[in-house]
Amino acid sequence: MRMMPISQCQPGMRLAKSIFSDEGIVLLAEGVELTGAFIRRLHEHGFRYLYVQDPRFDDVRIPEPISEATRRKALNAVRNAFREFAEQPGRRRAYSYPYIARDIREAVDMIIDDLYRSEDAMIMLMNLQTVDHYLYTHSVNVCVYGTILGIARGYTREELFTFSMGALLHDIGKTQISMDVLLKPGKLTKEEFEVMKRHTERGFYLLKDEPGIPLLAAHCALQHHERLDGSGYPRGLRGDEIHEYAKLIGIVDSYDAMTSYRVYRDPMLPHEAVEHLYAGSGTLYDTELLQLFRDKVAIYPIGLTVQLSSGHTAVVVDINAKCAHRPVVRLLTDEEGKPLREPWDLDLSKQLNVTVTKVLFDEEEAERKNSVLV
Secondary structure (H helix, E strand, O other): OEEEEHHHOOOOOEEOOOEEEOOOOEEEOOOOEOOHHHHHHHHHOOOOEEEEOOHHHOOOOOOOOOOHHHHHHHHHHHHHHHHHHHHOOOOOOOOOOOHHHHHHHHHHHHHHHHHHHOOOOOEOOOOOOEEOOHHHHHHHHHHHHHHHHHHHHOOOHHHHHHHHHHHHOOOHHHHHOOHHHHOOOOOOOHHHHHHHHOHHHHHHHHHOOOOOOOHHHHHHHHHOOOOOEOOOOOOOOEHHHOOHHHHHHHHHHHHHHHOOOEOOEOOOOHHHHHHHHHOOEOOOEOHHHHHHHHHHEOOOOOOOEEEEOOOOEEEEEEOOOOOOOOOEEEEEEOOOOOEEEEEEEEEOOOOOOOOEEEEEOOHHHHHHHHHHHO
16 A cells, blocks of 8 residues: 555545544545545545555555554543533532543543553554544643653553543543634634633643542643753753653644644644644753653654655655654565566664655656656
8 A cells, every 4th residue: 555645536446444434433444446426525535645555565655653442432521521511510519429530541541552562662643544523632642642651751551641641631621612612724813822722721721629539630631741951841840840841742742733634734744743843942841851752652654655865756655663763665666666567675773874865756746757757
């Protein structure tokens, strides 16, 4: 399979991965032939890339950091928790049965177990094949990405559980924000942004007395928008005043927001989002934690078409866990841009004199770019 911008997808192509609803229901199955109507509807739902079949990449598979069952469990737990808090704002139950915490704790346990079993799990794009509610999927993604970093950071199981729960619930305060502000398809006014910023404090107050939720998880909701230089909110904390858990969640929260489709902008690719994060290294984000993140993120997703410094056009077919920025690629053209009769693989972690110079949409674009250079 290969990853292709939906603008380049044509009727007659076949899906290489099924497309799911946020409840895990298959909407379009693997192998389905794309029609013009399907492509238009997917674009309307916010899809910007699809995995499509290509006989040259039949052997390529996308490793999933968590199982589909775990993802469904986490999405359902988040959806139920968010809906409960939205329907009963500021509630304090007269009974103590912690059913919200029970489902959240079970989901977090499943995520941690999956990632412990997934040796060298990497942060990979998780939004490409799901039609879902952004807030729910964003919460699960931040939890998965954060847990990968927590494991790499050496957190104990107990520390990881609290941290992962804070990551999963970091945006719970948005249930108390007006939908007009939350879903506005454009830039917020100054007044609307002040309303949006309140989700951090409201999340803290929702979680701090909730049975079964660690108090530190509530502080993750409170602090995940704080920044090293004091420019964050709600309290303008600086440096070590911000808990490390919140610093990590702040990084993956920003990354997932940048790589997800929003009504007011298209998603960035991972390498672009990482560059934006690094622009804030030492000022907005902790440099050491940012380096940890960089080492665990698949900067070039499997299936992406790239151009190499050697002049070849290639498609990423595997990720090197120990050297994520130097993937294994399958060459499609020679140095002059002419199609190869038999594509072959090149491991960039072993061919250090060759680098990725550009991300390309498809081979035709690569050939146009090469012709311009000539």
